[in-house]
Amino acid sequence: MLFTIFGATGDLTTKKLIPALYHLFEEEQLPTPFTIVCVGRRRYETEQFVELIRSKIEGDYPHWEDFCTNLHYLSMDFSSEANFDIFKNYVDAMHLSTNGQKIYYLATAPHYFPIIARALIVTHMLNRGDMRSKIVFEKPFGENLETAKAYNRLLLESIEESQVYRIDHYLGKEMLQNILTVRFANKIFESIWNHENIESVKIIALESESVKQRGGYYDRSGALKDMVQNHLFQTLALVAMDAPMGLSDTLIKNEKVEVLEHLQVSNDIIFGQYAGYLQEKDIPEDSKTETFVALKAYVNSQRWRNTPFYLITGKKMSRKLAEIVITFKDATCFFERGQPEKNTLTIEIFPREGIILKFNGKAPGLWSYTMPMHLDYCHLCNIIGNSPEAYEKLILDVIHDDASLFTRWDEIENSWKVIDEIERLKAFEPLHVYYSESEMLDIVNKKWGL
Numbered sequence: 260m261l262f263t264i265f266g267a268t269g270d271l272t273t274k275k276l277i278p279a280l281y282h283l284f285e286e287e288q289l290p291t292p293f294t295i296v297c298v299g300r301r302r303y304e305t306e307q308f309v310e311l312i313r314s315k316i317e318g319d320y321p322h323w324e325d326f327c328t329n330l331h332y333l334s335m336d337f338s339s340e341a342n343f344d345i346f347k348n349y350v351d352a353m354h355l356s357t358n359g360q361k362i363y364y365l366a367t368a369p370h371y372f373p374i375i376a377r378a379l380i381v382t383h384m385l386n387r388g389d390m391r392s393k394i395v396f397e398k399p400f401g402e403n404l405e406t407a408k409a410y411n412r413l414l415l416e417s418i419e420e421s422q423v424y425r426i427d428h429y430l431g432k433e434m435l436q437n438i439l440t441v442r443f444a445n446k447i448f449e450s451i452w453n454h455e456n457i458e459s460v461k462i463i464a465l466e467s468e469s470v471k472q473r474g475g476y477y478d479r480s481g482a483l484k485d486m487v488q489n490h491l492f493q494t495l496a497l498v499a500m501d502a503p504m505g506l507s508d509t510l511i512k513n514e515k516v517e518v519l520e521h522l523q524v525s526n527d528i529i530f531g532q533y534a535g536y537l538q539e540k541d542i543p544e545d546s547k548t549e550t551f552v553a554l555k556a557y558v559n560s561q562r563w564r565n566t567p568f569y570l571i572t573g574k575k576m577s578r579k580l581a582e583i584v585i586t587f588k589d590a591t592c593f594f595e596r597g598q599p600e601k602n603t604l605t606i607e608i609f610p611r612e613g614i615i616l617k618f619n620g621k622a623p624g625l626w627s628y629t630m631p632m633h634l635d636y637c638h639l640c641n642i643i644g645n646s647p648e649a650y651e652k653l654i655l656d657v658i659h660d661d662a663s664l665f666t667r668w669d670e671i672e673n674s675w676k677v678i679d680e681i682e683r684l685k686a687f688e689p690l691h692v693y694y695s696e697s698e699m700l701d702i703v704n705k706k707w708g709l
């Protein structure tokens with residue numbers, strides 16, 4: 260197998276891709292023999308690159324030396340298609356088996372996607388119908404609906420849809436995969452999963468990090484394109500979709516598309532930019548890019564009539580947190596001592612993976628006081644060893660030709676339609692400069708009482 264990473268000196272490769280490939284190697288999940296070619300712009304020898312990566316990744320890597328005998332670094336500017344002859348010659352000189360898989364992973368900003376894809380097609384490194392050659396695109400696929408359509412057209416003119424993998428690593432997360440199981444493997448949830456019983460759904464993804472060295476990428480993207488168009492919309496689609504006729508990949512995606520097609524965002528959107536953003540590397544001094552966004556959306560369907568879905572995400576928050584909170588409507592009975600609180604079902608995605616159900620019961624003792632109680636399921640506590648990282652799962656799925664946890668073109672197309680609409684509204688909304696998480700969450704709470 261030849262596994263090529265374009266964008267190999269980037270944050271994603273260091274933090275996620277190399278560790279994921281290493282763990283798959285350690286678990287003997289990679290096809291053998293395998294070669295990993297890391298393509299970046301900076302000038303390094305392979306040994307220097309390997310040392311640099313090792314110095315940046317935390318944890319125990321007892322078989323690192325063995326793993327690295329399969330790893331190579333190539334310095335190349337991929338903004339020009341002409342340079343791809345360098346890449347082809349480099350790979351040809353390795354005399355790899357012609358029977359092995361070839362996976363090209365684009366860990367780059369989206370505007371490089373068409374250049375790299377076209378060059379791979381033109382140099383016949385990626386050929387239509389050769390199911391052993393596959394191309395993986397990081398999110399976001401495109402920069403808006405128009406560019407996404409153009410990239411997709413370019414691909415499908417030359418290769419098969421089944422050779423294309425559009426990644427959204429949220430879908431590889433254990434608790435995202437668990438949403439459908441919890442919903443459809445239990446009688447108790449599905450029957451109350453609708454506007455008659457659910458008051459609101461909140462999907463929140465907070466990051467403590469700033470843009471760090473990724474200003475060049477982030478400023479063209481912002482929170483809307485970096486988080487909402489992909490991770491948050493995909494999460495919403497899983498929570499809101501109707502039960503599919505069967506649990507096949509196609510049927511599930513059809514239902515998700517139904518949700519995205521009927522998604523409508525209310526006009527009052529909250530945008531923020533953290534104080535100090537304009538001083539970050541590669542950020543224009545007058546940038547209006549949002550690093551925080553909170554929005555209220557509705558799914559126009561029978562099931563979700565008038566039910567608000569709140570989506571909240573931001574950088575430079577005080578913590579890293581991702582969770583879904585489903586709040587149920589008030590109980591109808593009146594209790595003399597202690598009014599019942601609203602039931603909530605919280606699906607925790609990060610830092611803990613778990614599910615908490617809050618319900619009401621009688622307080623212990625002589626008197627009949629109502630008090631809130633929690634059923635608490637910790638997902639990680641119940642499995643032996645570490646939960647696999649999303650990227651391990653997704654890379655393995657690419658190797659095994661399994662696209663079920665990757666996004667289909669119509670999911671992306673419908674997501675971009677909504678994002679383009681929000682982008683148009685953005686010009687009319689204030690951009691709050693914030694110093695802390697609480698400042699932005701206070702604005703959200705004042706507006707929507709969350």
Ligand SMILES: NC(=O)c1ccc[n+]([C@@H]2O[C@H](COP(=O)([O-])OP(=O)(O)OC[C@H]3O[C@@H](n4cnc5c(N)ncnc54)[C@H](OP(=O)(O)O)[C@@H]3O)[C@@H](O)[C@H]2O)c1
Nearest residue numbers: 266267268269270271299300301336337338366367397398
């Ligand atoms: N970082 C994350 O945690 C994360 C998570 C999920 C998805 N993603 C997605 O992954 C993609 C990459 O993100 P990232 O954070 O890794 O970005 P990044 O840190 O900015 O890295 C970008 C990479 O592209 C390379 N590059 C840029 N222009 C180049 C050129 N003309 N020729 C050759 N190489 C060039 C850079 O090389 P040099 O540094 O050598 O210039 C670097 O290796 C984005 O689409 C992002 O949305 C990232």
